[in-house]
Amino acid sequence: MTKITYKDYQGNSKTIDVDNGLSIMEGAIQNEIPGIDADCGGAMACATCHVYVEENWFNKLPKAEASEIDMIDMAYEPKKNSRLSCQIIVSNELDGLEITTPEKQS
């Protein structure tokens, strides 16, 4: 179990325990955290699980693959710290990770 904090664009935040091995996206869906749609179910085909990763954490995460970066172009208001939450896999090293969901996904 790893503690992940999901913040929305208005600053409301919720910290939950997510099983290691799940993605940040799955953690949100299973715990009914709003703000992540994940239309394609994690196939890196839709950019509706787009999140902003807190700066310090962003640099610690394994780098996004080219196909993820391409897909982020399709996201709503992408920024430098944008990631697709279906591609971030929870592990002990991510304990305390904070992500922020965008105002909307599409």
Added chain:
Amino acid sequence: MKKTDAIIIGAGPVGLFAVHQLGIKGLSAVVIDNLDKAGGQCIELYPDKPIYDIPAVPECTGEELTKRLLEQIKPFGTELFLNERVDEVNKEKENWIVKTNSNKEFMAPNIIIAGGVGSFEPRKISLKESEKFEGKSVFYAVKNKDNFKNKNIAIFGGGDSALDWALELSKFSKITLIHRRNEFRGAQHTLSEIRKLEKEGKVSIKTPCQIVSLESEKELKSITIKYDDGKTEKIPTDVILGFFGLIMKLGPIAEWGLNMDKKTIAVNPENFETNKKGIFAAGDICSYPGKLKLILSGFHEVALASVECFKRARPNEKYRFEFTTSSKTIQDRLGKK
């Protein structure tokens, strides 16, 4: 109004295979899709990406899969209505009447919704002000090139559509190509052409930046873009073309009175019927305990749904299960001698 045995909404792999499963049972169908071609997500999102989990096909791309399915349903001569979105579904006695956004009407005892995650629509510029210029000076597709002659055009996006149109429209207009990062992901040769035009002063490339505002009087005058370093720039602009890719919107499906679970439709896993008799859902859009969003699951789902469709379309006939290997009737329907 066109009458048929089943109306299939969605021309993705599952919708296309539904044609086959209905066809071998002697049932006619029409297919309606909002995209301009068959294939759904396979063709729109990953035409070149290999798929490895189609039984007996170790590897094929989304485009190949679509081509093969179209080949497989060719004998049935089923009509595909593309660029059409189903807006309304109404009941009339034992039949369903379907109306599209271009006012085409269809009638059938069965509807199979194989709509994936909904219909594809262009992702739009996130500025509120851009809405009122949509269709006038803000566009997300080029329908007629002539409308884009001798203009100051700002093209947004980093993929093939943005690059291709920048190249094409630069022949008779002044182009500014704007992308949120320095790398473009379009075809390399198109990009080198564009870089050449940039050197010649025919295309101007602005990266990494995003639009922050539009300036207008009656008509669009200019746009302001902001670079990553915070610097802003105003660019005289008559026309904005945005190519931010497509998003999937459930759209009108949510209003047909079906039992929905988030963006999916609840079905009975015995026949994939929804809470409305004669309306079925299959593929990514349906949900039932244990549902997997796999193409192969969708194939299974339409096979079962087609049996129930037969019972509704031919109430006076008995459904008899048959194999394609041994049934003369099926082989006739497939045009095999």
